[in-house]
Amino acid sequence: MVALAALPGERRGAAPRRAPREGPWQLRRVLPALRPVVWHPGRGLRADARSARRRRAVSAVDTVVIANPAAAAGRVGRARDALRRTITGALGPCRYVETERPGHAVALAREAVTDGAARVLSLGGDGTHHEVVNGLMDHPDRGRVTFGVLPVGTGGDLRRTLGVWTLGEALRAIRERAARPMDVGRATYVADDGSDGARWFVNLASCGASGLVDRLVNASGKRLGGRAAFVAGTLRAMARYEPARVRVTADGRELGEHEIATLVVGNGRYAGGGMCFCPAARIDDGALDLLVIPHAGMARSLWRAPRLYRGTAGALPGAVTARVAEVTVQALANTAYLDLDGESPGRATATFRVHPGALRLAGAPGEASGRR
Numbered sequence: 001m002v003a004l005a006a007l008p009g010e011r012r013g014a015a016p017r018r019a020p021r022e023g024p025w026q027l028r029r030v031l032p033a034l035r036p037v038v039w040h041p042g043r044g045l046r047a048d049a050r051s052a053r054r055r056r057a058v059s060a061v062d063t064v065v066i067a068n069p070a071a072a073a074g075r076v077g078r079a080r081d082a083l084r085r086t087i088t089g090a091l092g093p094c095r096y097v098e099t100e101r102p103g104h105a106v107a108l109a110r111e112a113v114t115d116g117a118a119r120v121l122s123l124g125g126d127g128t129h130h131e132v133v134n135g136l137m138d139h140p141d142r143g144r145v146t147f148g149v150l151p152v153g154t155g156g157d158l159r160r161t162l163g164v165w166t167l168g169e170a171l172r173a174i175r176e177r178a179a180r181p182m183d184v185g186r187a188t189y190v191a192d193d194g195s196d197g198a199r200w201f202v203n204l205a206s207c208g209a210s211g212l213v214d215r216l217v218n219a220s221g222k223r224l225g226g227r228a229a230f231v232a233g234t235l236r237a238m239a240r241y242e243p244a245r246v247r248v249t250a251d252g253r254e255l256g257e258h259e260i261a262t263l264v265v266g267n268g269r270y271a272g273g274g275m276c277f278c279p280a281a282r283i284d285d286g287a288l289d290l291l292v293i294p295h296a297g298m299a300r301s302l303w304r305a306p307r308l309y310r311g312t313a314g315a316l317p318g319a320v321t322a323r324v325a326e327v328t329v330q331a332l333a334n335t336a337y338l339d340l341d342g343e344s345p346g347r348a349t350a351t352f353r354v355h356p357g358a359l360r361l362a363g364a365p366g367e368a369s370g371r372r
Contacts, residue, residue: 063094064112068124072152090171109135123150130341137200146179148362158203161268173363180364181357182283185267189350201340203268207348210262211337212237214344243295244336250324264291265352276311286356292320326353
């Protein structure tokens with residue numbers, strides 16, 4: 001079971017802390033590093049010059065933090081005051097706003113841009129980041145806004161690609177690294193009500209059993225934490241999923257018909273609480289990484305599951321991999337449930353297209369290494 005580190009302002013229990021990989025954030029070891037002013041015996045207060053310069057550089061920037069109070073089993077809401085102090089202590093003045101319902105982050109991101117924000121930071125899990133990116137990408141002035149990730153929540157797959165494992169690491173990256181262009185994906189699909197749907201995705205899109213996993217995990221409340229919730233959801237989905245048969249076309253080339261377990265289109269590398277579907281994907285290379293995993297029975301699926309975490313699913317018999325700009329998945333039989341950054345808004349038939357350099361990413365790594 002995944003254990004979350006206590007947030008600032010929250011009393012710690014008796015349970016030992018886990019390694020950073022298993023907890024979305026650890027602030028205790030980070031807070032001292034975020035203070036730009038220190039006490040020197042005999043000399044009084046003295047500001048660290050480098051930190052002071054950085055704080056002056058961002059003091060005029062209108063930064064909006066969009067926080068999901070339900071993230072991390074509600075701890076973001078309970079620790080809001082301490083979180084606000086931590087973020088402003090690292091980055092300077094900001095506006096801190098909270099979501100009130102699913103989908104609200106989309107509207108808040110649009111409002112932030114309309115009101116003149118230059119930097120919009122998403123404090124939550126992958127679902128929150130997904131909503132914020134959709135709000136930014138739908139605004140005509142998105143080109144003047146920088147997007148940033150403050151990672152919490154259950155899945156934590158985007159933070160794996162970005163290589164920031166804790167809130168403190170993310171704040172340091174945003175403060176110290178230059179912003180860089182990042183690619184964003186666009187998906188068109190069939191919504192659950194049969195209408196045409198369209199959304200942006202920042203990390204990874206897929207269809208097949210993965211979309212059913214999303215639905216089961218999101219309905220569960222994620223009480224077990226990230227990886228455990230996705231493992232349990234995957235096992236339940238494997239028992240219920242009827243393999244979809246699809247026709248795949250990539251950049252105008254026919255890739256044939258496939259009975260799929262999952263078809264993945266990766267801007268980032270990870271999904272499902274740490275499954276490395278697209279180990280070579282980068283968020284700034286102007287391409288999407290395609291992986292088609294053929295359906296197998298329950299026993300074979302369990303046997304090959306470790307490959308999903310090791311990043312070697314592309315070597316499975318019958319798997320298809322490619323680097324593409326656009327992929328169309330035509331549903332022929334059964335339901336290919338859609339997955340967009342851990343959300344499942346519809347099903348195939350679907351088209352996925354990359355939009356190179358569509359957003360600027362605050363705290364961008366030199367290369368999305370997905371370390372640890």
